Amino acid sequence: MSSSPVMPSHLDELIAALRCLPGVGPKSAQRMAYHLLQRDRAGALRLAQSMLLAVDNIRHCSKCNNFSEHDVCNLCASPKRDAGVLCVVEMPADLLMMEQTQCYRGHYFVLMGRLSPLDGIGINELPFDRLVRRVQEHPHEGKLAEVILATNFTVEGDATAHYLATLLQAQDVKVSRIARGLPVGGELEQVDSGTLAQAVLERREVIS
Numbered sequence: 691m692s693s694s695p696v697m698p699s700h701l702d703e704l705i706a707a708l709r710c711l712p713g714v715g716p717k718s719a720q721r722m723a724y725h726l727l728q729r730d731r732a733g734a735l736r737l738a739q740s741m742l743l744a745v746d747n748i749r750h751c752s753k754c755n756n757f758s759e760h761d762v763c764n765l766c767a768s769p770k771r772d773a774g775v776l777c778v779v780e781m782p783a784d785l786l787m788m789e790q791t792q793c794y795r796g797h798y799f800v801l802m803g804r805l806s807p808l809d810g811i812g813i814n815e816l817p818f819d820r821l822v823r824r825v826q827e828h829p830h831e832g833k834l835a836e837v838i839l840a841t842n843f844t845v846e847g848d849a850t851a852h853y854l855a856t857l858l859q860a861q862d863v864k865v866s867r868i869a870r871g872l873p874v875g876g877e878l879e880q881v882d883s884g885t886l887a888q889a890v891l892e893r894r895e896v897i898s
């Protein structure tokens with residue numbers, strides 16, 4: 691956004707920067723900037739500082755790809771988890787949903803997205819190669835016996851699960867998909883933990 695004669699350039703820059711947030715257009719960005727400067731300068735500083743700290747300190751766990759402040763996250767490092775099962779989810783929020791069901795004690799792999807050609811997300815944009823390596827390198831606690839595909843029941847989530855099933859076919863591991871107890875078009879984030887727990891318990895092996 692170029693500097694206008696009626697607006698200070700730092701304000702222009704703030705409005706332009708806010709537009710990096712998803713779904714924020716020029717009008718919303720302007721409203722947010724006015725709000726922060728006029729009504730909540732302390733909030734603005736907190737936002738700026740927490741963004742700096744997060745960007746500097748948060749990386750991806752080298753095992754599960756979830757956000758982590760360490761090379762290996764606490765969940766992956768925990769000896770209490772069952773290293774024989776790996777659950778693949780789309781987003782960190784889905785991992786949290788799975789944890790809330792309290793019916794799953796295995797490990798995870800977080801894709802940080804799903805196949806969505808319309809949004810420009812193809813097989814090269816997701817960490818499938820890292821997932822395959824993760825499946826191949828058997829953890830020292832024991833052999834990985836099963837990969838559970840827990841992507842959403844949306845068109846994109848199903849396509850991602852289908853691709854993963856094909857990809858993992860060559861590996862010496864059972865591949866299963868959580869059951870269709872979830873509504874069609876359903877996202878894990880929006881179902882209650884009882885329904886999700888049932889879908890995990892009733893998962894079926896994928897034969898591709």
Ligand SMILES: [Zn+2]
Nearest residue numbers: 751754763766
């Ligand atoms: Zn991890």
